[in-house]
Amino acid sequence: MNVVIIKGINQLKKAVTTHLADERGQFAVDMVIGIVVSIVLAAVIVMPSMETLVEDMVTSLTTWWANIELTVFKTS
Structure with missing residues (x-):
């Protein structure tokens, strides 16, 4: 039973990590696009x-x- 719980936690961790990596990657792309648009x-x-x-x-x-x-510098 503990093995099943650990496997479930690992799968959840992997899914959350993948989701966060995608969100961070999308955020970085959005930031780069925003900077380029601002410069243009x-x-x-x-x-x-x-x-x-x-x-x-x-x-x-x-x-x-x-x-x-x-x-100030009058020349006479």
Whole structure:
């Protein structure tokens, strides 16, 4: 009787281990797909708008620095 119980426990353990391995594998695949989709969306949507933002910031900083130069470093 103990042998039957041990065999049953081993079969249950094997079934649970196989199920968890499948779930973990599927989770890993889902994570990789999610990361790839995020990178593609960032490259297609976010990066072009960031380029415009950075260009505007650089232009504003250039203008700001020109004003600072004229005010602080006056050349007579």
